[in-house]
Amino acid sequence: MQGPESKGLEVRGLSKHFGGLTVSENIDLDLPPGARKALIGPNGAGKSTFANLVTGILPPSSGTIRFDGEDISALNEPARVRRGIAKTFQITTLFPSLSVRENIRMPVIERKRLGYSMLRAANGDAGTEAEVQTLIDQFELGPLAERPVDSLAYGQQRLVEMALTLALKPRVLILDEPAAGVPSSETHLIVEAIERLPKDLAVLVIEHDMDLVFRVANSIIVLVAGQILTEGTPQQIAGDARVRELYLGGAHG
Amino acid sequence: MGRFVPLILLAVAVGLYFLLPYNLAFLTRILIMVLLVLSLDLVLGYAGIATLGQAAMYGAGAYAAGLFAIHVWADPLAGLVAGAVAGAILALVSGLVILRAQGLTVIMLTIAVAQICAEIANRARDITGGADGLRGIRMDPVLGLFEFDFVGQVGYWYALIVVAVIFCFLMVLGRSSFGLSLRGIHESPARMGAIGVSVYWRRVAAYTIGGAIAGIAGALTAQITQLVSLETFAFVLSAEALIMLILGGTGRLYGAAIGTFVFMWAHHTAASNDPFNWLFVIGAMVLAVVFLLPKGLISMPAALTQIFKGGRDAGT
Numbered sequence: 378m379q380g381p382e383s384k385g386l387e388v389r390g391l392s393k394h395f396g397g398l399t400v401s402e403n404i405d406l407d408l409p410p411g412a413r414k415a416l417i418g419p420n421g422a423g424k425s426t427f428a429n430l431v432t433g434i435l436p437p438s439s440g441t442i443r444f445d446g447e448d449i450s451a452l453n454e455p456a457r458v459r460r461g462i463a464k465t466f467q468i469t470t471l472f473p474s475l476s477v478r479e480n481i482r483m484p485v486i487e488r489k490r491l492g493y494s495m496l497r498a499a500n501g502d503a504g505t506e507a508e509v510q511t512l513i514d515q516f517e518l519g520p521l522a523e524r525p526v527d528s529l530a531y532g533q534q535r536l537v538e539m540a541l542t543l544a545l546k547p548r549v550l551i552l553d554e555p556a557a558g559v560p561s562s563e564t565h566l567i568v569e570a571i572e573r574l575p576k577d578l579a580v581l582v583i584e585h586d587m588d589l590v591f592r593v594a595n596s597i598i599v600l601v602a603g604q605i606l607t608e609g610t611p612q613q614i615a616g617d618a619r620v621r622e623l624y625l626g627g628a629h630g
Numbered sequence: 631m632g633r634f635v636p637l638i639l640l641a642v643a644v645g646l647y648f649l650l651p652y653n654l655a656f657l658t659r660i661l662i663m664v665l666l667v668l669s670l671d672l673v674l675g676y677a678g679i680a681t682l683g684q685a686a687m688y689g690a691g692a693y694a695a696g697l698f699a700i701h702v703w704a705d706p707l708a709g710l711v712a713g714a715v716a717g718a719i720l721a722l723v724s725g726l727v728i729l730r731a732q733g734l735t736v737i738m739l740t741i742a743v744a745q746i747c748a749e750i751a752n753r754a755r756d757i758t759g760g761a762d763g764l765r766g767i768r769m770d771p772v773l774g775l776f777e778f779d780f781v782g783q784v785g786y787w788y789a790l791i792v793v794a795v796i797f798c799f800l801m802v803l804g805r806s807s808f809g810l811s812l813r814g815i816h817e818s819p820a821r822m823g824a825i826g827v828s829v830y831w832r833r834v835a836a837y838t839i840g841g842a843i844a845g846i847a848g849a850l851t852a853q854i855t856q857l858v859s860l861e862t863f864a865f866v867l868s869a870e871a872l873i874m875l876i877l878g879g880t881g882r883l884y885g886a887a888i889g890t891f892v893f894m895w896a897h898h899t900a901a902s903n904d905p906f907n908w909l910f911v912i913g914a915m916v917l918a919v920v921f922l923l924p925k926g927l928i929s930m931p932a933a934l935t936q937i938f939k940g941g942r943d944a945g946t
């Protein structure tokens with residue numbers, strides 16, 4: 378359990394340049410335990426880059442990231458993940474020729490720090506297998522569980538992507554366009570999975586699907602050209618003229 | 631099906647002993663090579679580390695076991711441990727550097743390490759015998775009971791048991807959590823990082839274990855042939871081990887065994903029939919396998935089934 382001093386994730390003055398191109402500029406963002414925030418913005422606004430900076434895939438050009446008061450800016454990706462910061466990939470990143478079950482087993486094993494166990498069979502731990510099965514059931518992947526993931530439809534692979542990340546039981550979760558490519562008949566699985574997340578988990582959803590954003594987030598951050606344009610409740614954002622023009626413009630006239 | 635292949639291989643190895651009682655030295659060489667190729671399968675087939683320098687650890691194990699027998703203790707099993715430790719240490723130390731690199735650089739560095747080892751062994755004449763090789767290795771009987779004989783019977787059984795034990799160990803390792811994580815790294819290093827795995831350290835671990843096994847293979851050579859030459863570090867050895875692995879098929883262990891056996895057998899037969907053109911035979915064989923059976927000889931049964939069923943894209 379987290380004590381009262383638990384502050385979750387605090388991002389301050391985060392910037393990222395690729396050569397002369399500024400992709401993140403002076404971003405401040407808080408993600409306290411229990412947060413349900415969405416990050417929206419036009420294509421190329423720097424949303425995925427921001428996610429990659431937070432999880433440590435990319436080194437920032439400047440700025441700090443703190444987690445529960447500790448400066449984690451210098452930690453590499455695996456170290457941040459082990460502290461509980463995880464994300465799903467916008468472009469599905471799975472173990473293509475491994476089965477759905479093996480894919481989901483992998484993060485459970487690593488979370489339990491059993492990755493160096495050499496003499497016990499990977500599927501030999503009852504607790505691990507039960508956890509894997511729960512995730513398989515949650516995403517209705519049962520009939521596909523033994524199939525290699527690259528034989529699955531893209532939408533189903535997105536579900537595996539999500540299951541894989543939830544298997545880490547993170548404390549901060551960034552979902553990079555979890556529903557992109559998922560057929561509308563299955564998006565409810567994504568929404569339900571988000572709604573069912575532990576209450577004290579901090580969640581940031583990057584998403585273009587506004588229905589999904591409005592269903593899961595109680596705060597929306599708008600990113601434009603690497604800068605935060607505004608942050609507010611869904612109602613405030615929906616009513617913001619600049620946002621309507623920039624982002625919802627076409628659809629809502 | 632794969633479950634029975636190791637048993638069949640074991641039966642073949644035992645059968646060959648009785649069928650070819652005068653070729654035991656050659657058969658033993660195959661067994662030792664199988665071990666080296668198995669170590670390569672762990673490193674390349676499982677962990678996905680591209681190497682052309684597995685002979686470095688093999689040579690280190692051979693010299694370590696030879697020197698250990700001469701100066702410390704001539705017990706064979708203790709010598710195997712010495713070889714394993716030498717191979718593991720070399721793999722660990724060089725791996726810490728090599729595995730920081732990517733792609734072609736990794737291959738170049740692995741080659742360089744083997745070359746450096748060969749040069750050190752060459753220069754340290756007083757200890758290693760230099761270009762003349764390390765001589766004067768006299769082993770005690772295995773377990774104090776089985777004296778190495780001239781025909782090579784004890785040598786063959788000794789090598790076979792060591793290879794079988796390590797094969798079993800690798801089978802267990804392949805199914806373990808660690809083995810699964812190596813497959814994960816092979817399939818998607820990006821995802822492994824995202825689930826909190828330091829790909830680098832996991833690879834260092836696999837490389838070190840592979841080094842220990844290559845070291846044991848080297849130790850076996852030193853003990854059974856009672857000679858260690860600079861050739862144990864040779865680039866050709868690393869390269870041939872790689873060809874044998876690709877020939878048989880990677881990531882399956884028994885592919886390593888089958889590939890080694892077929893390669894060395896073809897080599898042996900072709901070279902004795904036509905000492906000048908045998909390389910063509912080997913080359914043609916490798917090309918045929920690479921084009922027709924991209925997953926190696928282990929995919930032959932599936933490919934044949936395809937052909938007899940009238941399938942068109944056999945072997946792919």
Ligand SMILES: Nc1ncnc2c1ncn2[C@@H]1O[C@H](COP(=O)(O)OP(=O)(O)OP(=O)(O)O)[C@@H](O)[C@H]1O
Binds near residue numbers: 398
């Ligand atoms: N490694 C890189 N090198 C150079 N430029 C990059 C790199 N990664 C991203 N960019 C650029 O940074 C900008 C932001 O990219 P990013 O992927 O973060 O946008 P996004 O908001 O996630 O867009 P989308 O909605 O399309 O996913 C783009 O212009 C992209 O071309």
Ligand SMILES: [Mg+2]
Binds near residue numbers: 425426467553
């Ligand atoms: Mg993106």
